[in-house]
Amino acid sequence: MIKTEKNLEEKSKGQIIDHLKQTVLPEEGIIPAYILGDEDVYNLEHEKVFLKTWVFVGHESEIPKKNDFITRELAGYSIIITRSGEDEINAFYNMCTHRGMKLCRADRGNKRTFQCPYHGFNFKNTGECIGVPLQKDIYGEDFDRSNMGLNQVRIESYKGLLFATWNEEAESLDDFLGEFKWYIDLLVGRAEMEVIGEPQRFIVNANWKVGSDNFVGDSYHTMVTHGSIAKLGMVPSATYSKQGYQIYTDNGHGLNLGLPNPVFAFPEELKEEFKSNLTEEQFEILSNMKNMIGNIFPNLSFLISHTEIKGQPISNTSVRMWRPIGVNKMEVTAWMLVEKNAPQEWKDRSRDAFILTFSPSGIFEQDDTEVFTDITLTASGKMPFQKNFKYNYTMGLHREPVDFVGPGVAYGDKFSEANQRNFYKYWLELMTE
Numbered sequence: 074m075i076k077t078e079k080n081l082e083e084k085s086k087g088q089i090i091d092h093l094k095q096t097v098l099p100e101e102g103i104i105p106a107y108i109l110g111d112e113d114v115y116n117l118e119h120e121k122v123f124l125k126t127w128v129f130v131g132h133e134s135e136i137p138k139k140n141d142f143i144t145r146e147l148a149g150y151s152i153i154i155t156r157s158g159e160d161e162i163n164a165f166y167n168m169c170t171h172r173g174m175k176l177c178r179a180d181r182g183n184k185r186t187f188q189c190p191y192h193g194f195n196f197k198n199t200g201e202c203i204g205v206p207l208q209k210d211i212y213g214e215d216f217d218r219s220n221m222g223l224n225q226v227r228i229e230s231y232k233g234l235l236f237a238t239w240n241e242e243a244e245s246l247d248d249f250l251g252e253f254k255w256y257i258d259l260l261v262g263r264a265e266m267e268v269i270g271e272p273q274r275f276i277v278n279a280n281w282k283v284g285s286d287n288f289v290g291d292s293y294h295t296m297v298t299h300g301s302i303a304k305l306g307m308v309p310s311a312t313y314s315k316q317g318y319q320i321y322t323d324n325g326h327g328l329n330l331g332l333p334n335p336v337f338a339f340p341e342e343l344k345e346e347f348k349s350n351l352t353e354e355q356f357e358i359l360s361n362m363k364n365m366i367g368n369i370f371p372n373l374s375f376l377i378s379h380t381e382i383k384g385q386p387i388s389n390t391s392v393r394m395w396r397p398i399g400v401n402k403m404e405v406t407a408w409m410l411v412e413k414n415a416p417q418e419w420k421d422r423s424r425d426a427f428i429l430t431f432s433p434s435g436i437f438e439q440d441d442t443e444v445f446t447d448i449t450l451t452a453s454g455k456m457p458f459q460k461n462f463k464y465n466y467t468m469g470l471h472r473e474p475v476d477f478v479g480p481g482v483a484y485g486d487k488f489s490e491a492n493q494r495n496f497y498k499y500w501l502e503l504m505t506e
């Protein structure tokens with residue numbers, strides 16, 4: 074059960090910001106528990122983080138054909154993402170501009186136009202209002218449809234990943250991702266990628282930051298939380314998760330890169346495609362990659378995981394979004410991605426690996442969500458705020474970064490909390506701006 078006890082004394086915005094400045098001290102490795110369970114922090118976060126930054130909304134391969142569309146949530150507001158007849162991707166607020174009815178109630182489909190179910194106003198998938206029932210008769214000759222177009226939402230793509238934002242002043246997606254793109258290239262730019270199946274959606278009673286925190290840099294938990302997987306022989310040893318690099322860049326992005334790997338974890342047939350899409354250095358990293366797990370700020374986590382299925386090792390690639398729907402509740406959406414030009418047999422095995430490990434039926438996912446829920450529970454209610462219960466994020470504070478072939482600040486193995494400190498540093502910056 075989630076505690077719903079609410080602070081009786083409402084805090085003003087200024088008070089919350091001052092309190093955050095005093096208690097959230099990422100550079101010292103101090104993070105207070107209440108930021109995961111406090112309703113006022115949650116509301117401020119909606120305004121300062123989710124209405125301000127770029128938020129993931131889908132992958133281009135989900136709307137592969139002209140006139141395909143999907144509907145998604147952007148910071149709690151429904152949007153329609155369309156591919157027009159001219160192959161352009163647009164996004165609109167899912168609201169009829171006549172009386173505000175939700176224009177489209179389907180998750181996906183293929184449509185040139187959208188007709189409002191209320192009065193029948195009709196809109197092209199590029200946003201223009203193209204039809205008003207009985208227009209001349211009831212609105213007169215001078216009625217102007219041209220200012221009745223759907224409300225446009227900013228949407229930009231990087232290597233097929235679609236992000237949208239409500240913030241007209243936000244920097245370009247390219248700038249927001251910055252140096253982190255080098256690693257996103259390994260994830261989804263290495264080859265033409267496609268989402269297979271419907272994205273999986275499930276509810277977890279946890280604050281969204283627990284998910285981002287876990288994926289941005291917590292390889293340390295693998296030994297204990299996922300200890301059963303080593304016992305099953307699906308990964309070689311319990312300290313399997315330490316070897317590699319922990320890397321972060323600006324804007325709170327970060328990842329753990331598991332290296333080396335004696336086996337090539339990707340489809341052999343596509344080596345030429347990988348080489349043509351990556352730099353030599355990136356291809357070298359890909360060839361030696363055991364796994365890669367990270368988070369694009371705020372809430373898009375990603376994973377290349379390498380597991381043994383029916384005696385054969387294989388990788389699977391996924392992105393997952395921790396979409397907040399309450400201070401102690403999130404909807405997780407997980408998209409499984411695969412190299413479009415890989416042999417069908419490879420795609421099938423990769424999918425089996427994904428379903429066995431992550432996804433609601435996956436072993437890792439079950440382990441993690443148990444923990445996420447209980448962390449949120451201990452952070453909820455009045456006491457964590459009043460007593461200022463704290464977490465320790467000091468791991469690796471004494472260490473110096475190392476040289477690494479890719480950009481960002483890198484550490485010589487994955488057991489550090491530098492990435493979480495970087496995540497919370499940027500979060501605090503936005504929250505207190």
Ligand SMILES: [Fe+2]
Pocket residue numbers: 287294295298299437441
């Ligand atoms: Fe985990």
